[in-house]
Amino acid sequence: MDTLAAHAGDDPFRFLGAAAPPIFETSTFVFPTVADAVAAFADEQEHFVYTRRRNPTVRVVEEKLAAMEGAEACRLFASGMAAISAAILSCVRSGDHVVAVDTAYGPARTFLTDYLSRFGVSATLVDGCDPAEWEAAIRPNTRLFYLESPSSGVMKLQDLAAVTAVARRHGIATICDNSYSTMLLQRPLELGVDLVVYSCSKYFGGHSDVVAGAVLGSAERIRRIGDAEQPLLGGVIGPFEAWLIGRGLRTLSVRLRQHQQSACRVADFLARHGRVARVHYPGHPSHPQYDLARRQMKGASGLLSFELDTRDLAQVSRFVDALRLFRLGVSWGGFESLVWLPVIGAMHHAPEERWPSPGLVRLHVGLEDVDDLLEDLDQALRSM
Numbered sequence: 001m002d003t004l005a006a007h008a009g010d011d012p013f014r015f016l017g018a019a020a021p022p023i024f025e026t027s028t029f030v031f032p033t034v035a036d037a038v039a040a041f042a043d044e045q046e047h048f049v050y051t052r053r054r055n056p057t058v059r060v061v062e063e064k065l066a067a068m069e070g071a072e073a074c075r076l077f078a079s080g081m082a083a084i085s086a087a088i089l090s091c092v093r094s095g096d097h098v099v100a101v102d103t104a105y106g107p108a109r110t111f112l113t114d115y116l117s118r119f120g121v122s123a124t125l126v127d128g129c130d131p132a133e134w135e136a137a138i139r140p141n142t143r144l145f146y147l148e149s150p151s152s153g154v155m156k157l158q159d160l161a162a163v164t165a166v167a168r169r170h171g172i173a174t175i176c177d178n179s180y181s182t183m184l185l186q187r188p189l190e191l192g193v194d195l196v197v198y199s200c201s202k203y204f205g206g207h208s209d210v211v212a213g214a215v216l217g218s219a220e221r222i223r224r225i226g227d228a229e230q231p232l233l234g235g236v237i238g239p240f241e242a243w244l245i246g247r248g249l250r251t252l253s254v255r256l257r258q259h260q261q262s263a264c265r266v267a268d269f270l271a272r273h274g275r276v277a278r279v280h281y282p283g284h285p286s287h288p289q290y291d292l293a294r295r296q297m298k299g300a301s302g303l304l305s306f307e308l309d310t311r312d313l314a315q316v317s318r319f320v321d322a323l324r325l326f327r328l329g330v331s332w333g334g335f336e337s338l339v340w341l342p343v344i345g346a347m348h349h350a351p352e353e354r355w356p357s358p359g360l361v362r363l364h365v366g367l368e369d370v371d372d373l374l375e376d377l378d379q380a381l382r383s384m
Contacts, residue, residue, distance in 0.1 A: 001068060001183075001184060001253060002253050004064070004067045004068050005064070005068060005249050005250050005251075005252055005253065006250055008063060008064045008066075008067035008068065009059075009060045009061065009062070009063030009064035009067065009246075010060060010064070020247075021056075021057060021060045021243065021246065022056075022057070023057050023239050023240055023243045024051075024055055024056045024057045024239050025238075025239050025240060026051065026055075026239075027050065027051050028050060028051075029048040029049055029050070045223065045226045045227070051236065051238075051239065052231055052234070052236050053226075053230075053231055055239050055242070057239040057240075057242050057243050057246075058076055058237060058239060058242040060242075060246060061076060061242045061243070061245050061246040061249070062074040062075060062076055062214075064246060064249055065204075065214055065216060065245075065249070066216060068183050068249070069183045069187075069189065069196060069216045070183070070187065070189055070190065071189055071196070071216035071217055071218075071222075072217070072218050072219040072222070073216070073217065073218070073219045073222035073223070074214055074215070074216045074222065075214065075215050075222055075225055075226055075230055076200070076212060076213070076214050076237045076242055076245070077212065077213040077214065077215070077230070077235045077236070077237055078211070078212065078213070078235045078236055078237050078238070078241070079199075079201070079211050079212065079213050079235065080105075080179065080197070080198065080199030080200070080201060080202075080211075080212070080213035081107050081108070081111070081213065082213050082233070082235025083197050083198065083199075083213030083214055083215045083235070084105070084107075084108050084111070084175075084177065084197050084213065085111055085229075085233070085235075086215060086225055086229035086230060086233060086235065087175050087195045087197050087215045087225070087229075088108075088111065088112065088116075088144065088146065088175065089229050089233075090195075090221065090224055090225045090228065090229050091143060091144045091173040091175065091194075091195075092116070092121050092143050092144055093121075093143075094119050094120035094121065095120050095121075095141060096120075096121050096122075096141055096142070096143040096144070097121070097122050097123070097124070097139045097141045097142045097143065098112055098116075098121065098122070098123040098124070098142070098143070098144045098145075098146055099123070099124050099125075099126060099134055099137045099138065099142060099144070099145050099146070100112050100113075100123055100124070100125055100126070100145075100146035100147075101125070101126060101127075101128035101146065101147055101148055101149075101151060101156070101158060102125035102126060102127060102128065103128075103148070103151035103153050103154060103156050104146060104147075104148040104151060104177065105148060105151075105152060105177060105199075106345065106349075108146070108148070108177070109125070112146065113125065124137045127156075128147070128149075128156065128158045128163075129156060129157070129158065129159075129289065131158075131159055131162035131163050131165075131166055134163050134166050134167075135166045135170075138166075138170055138172070142170070142172055143172060143173060144172060144173050144174070144175065145163060145164075145166075145167050145172055145173070145174045145175070146174075146175050147160065147163060147174065147175065147176040147177070147193070148176065148177040148180075149176060149178075149180075149186075149296075150180050150181070150282050150293075150300075151180075152179070152180055152303060152332070152362075153305065153342055153356070153360075153362070154280045154305055154360075155180075155280040155281060155282050155287065155300075155303075155304065155305065156289070157282060157289045157292050157293060157296070159292055159296070160176060160186075160188055160191040160192065160193060160296060161191045161192055161296070164191060164192030164193055164194075165192065167192075168192065173194045173195070174192070174193045174194045174195070175193070175194065175195045175196075175197060176188040176193045176195075176196055176197070177196075177197050177198070177199075178196050178197070178198060179197075179198050179199045179202050179203075179333070180301055180303060181297055181300075181301060182198075182203050182204070182252065182256060182301070183196075184252065184253055184256055184298070185256070185260075185297050185298045185299050185300070185301060186296065186297045186298070189216070189217070191296070194217055194218070194221065195215055195216070195217040195221060196215070196216045196217065197213065197214065197215050197216075198213060198214045198215075198216075199212075199213055199333075200212035200213055200214050200245045201213075201331060201333065202331070202332060202333025202334075203248075203252060203255070203256055203259075203301065203333040204245050204248050204249055204252065204333075205244055205245055205248045205333070205334070206248040206251065206252065206255050206333065206334060206335065207244075207248065207334055207335055208331070208333075208334030208335065208336060209244065210241050210244040210245060210248075211241070212237050212241050212242070212244075212245055213235075213237075255335070255367065256301060256302075258367055259301055259302030259365060259366070259367070260283070260299050260300060260301060260302065261370070262302065262365045262366075262367075262368075262370040262373065263281065263283065263300065263301065263302045263303070263304055263365040264281075264283055264284070264300070265370050265374065266304065266363065266365050266370070266373060266374065266377065267279050267281040267283065267284040267304050268284065269374050269377065269378075270304075270306045270377070271284060271286055273381060274309075275308055275309050275310075275381045275384060276306050276307070276308060276309065276381075277306075277307045277308065277309045277359070278306060278307045279304065279305075279306045280304060280305040280306060280307075281300060281304035281305075282297065282300045283299060283300030284300075284304075302332070302333075302364055302365040302366065303332050303333075303362070303363070303364050303365075304362075304363055304365070305342075305360060305361060305362040305363065306360075306361055306363070307357060307359050307360050307361070308359040308361060308384075309359070310359055310384075311357055311358050311359045312358070312359075313343070313358040315384050316341065316358050316359055316361070318383055318384055319361075319380050319381060319383065319384050320339055320341065320361070320380070322379065322380040322383040323339055323376055323377070323380045324376050324379075324380075325337055325368055325372060325373055325376040326338060326339040326363060326373070326376060326377070326380075327339070328340065330345075332362075332364035333364065334364075334366065335366055335367045336364075336366045336367075336368075337363070337364060337365055337366035337368055337373055338363070338364040338366070339361060339362070339363055339364075340361075340362045341358070341360070341361060341362075342356045342360055342362060343355050343356050343357070343358045343360065
């Protein structure tokens with residue numbers, strides 16, 4: 001995998017021997033003759049006409065990602081949600097029904113349950129841990145299962161092989177958000193998933209300096225997206241942003257290994273602490289789906305959550321405000337350690353009865369010295 005990350009998609013001699021692929025920061029490509037232009041317009045997915053469709057820098061990174069994922073093809077997008085919405089729309093039409101895991105990324109859930117209802121697409125949310133629940137939710141018009149395993153809130157898993165087997169029996173397409181694990185720790189396509197989606201802003205970029213997304217799958221499915229959802233919805237990634245993703249991929253395995261090792265120590269520390277009621281981390285034996293995680297994944301990444309022994313937001317806020325190395329911020333997957341309270345977002349978007357516990361805390365364990373991170377957590381917990 002490290003070799004693919006270093007070299008897949010790269011051919012220095014296409015670009016004057018440049019060891020790092022150049023950034024083709026151009027909107028338009030010109031042609032020497034009318035005949036060349038006619039040939040290019042015959043297949044805009046394979047020729048460079050306009051960066052909204054194809055760009056050499058973007059293509060290099062798409063080829064690298066596809067090779068690493070074991071996919072036939074990939075398309076990059078301007079954000080994770082652009083990738084998610086394009087993938088979903090490629091699978092449904094008016095009158096269809098979707099079954100989705102209820103702990104999926106919030107905007108993806110809203111897109112499925114609220115936005116798509118304008119166009120006659122309905123959705124059912126399920127807990128998702130039991131494959132039988134997916135089958136029970138199927139209707140005659142069900143066309144898509146949307147999975148996210150592990151989910152990024154309470155790290156809930158779905159049995160991907162079992163759920164995709166149900167989908168195949170009923171002729172239903174499957175999409176899985178694999179942003180938590182990346183292809184290094186989980187291989188959804190090999191477990192039967194049709195399309196894999198990513199927020200590339202997370203571990204692929206790895207430095208909290210780029211927003212991007214990706215969809216990977218069969219050549220046929222990706223070509224359909226390249227003909228419709230990608231150019232028509234306009235969620236087009238820029239060449240520089242694609243280049244940043246390509247650079248990040250070269251160090252992905254090194255970074256992810258460190259995230260994982262440090263997160264395991266943090267999870268163990270929290271699980272033993274008297275102020276912590278529960279830890280949500282698929283790499284820790286206390287996780288209720290630990291056996292599934294060991295069977296389905298090659299490890300857990302740097303993201304975890306835990307529940308304090310209080311639901312008092314004032315006490316929880318004292319803990320968060322006392323942290324010195326874990327900075328308060330959304331997102332995750334960068335070099336830095338972050339802390340977030342899911343209740344903050346819910347306060348403005350959901351009635352109080354649907355808020356998560358104020359004591360639920362999400363951590364992204366970054367690349368700092370783990371002993372420093374443990375000391376930071378310890379002093380903040382003592383401050384409560």
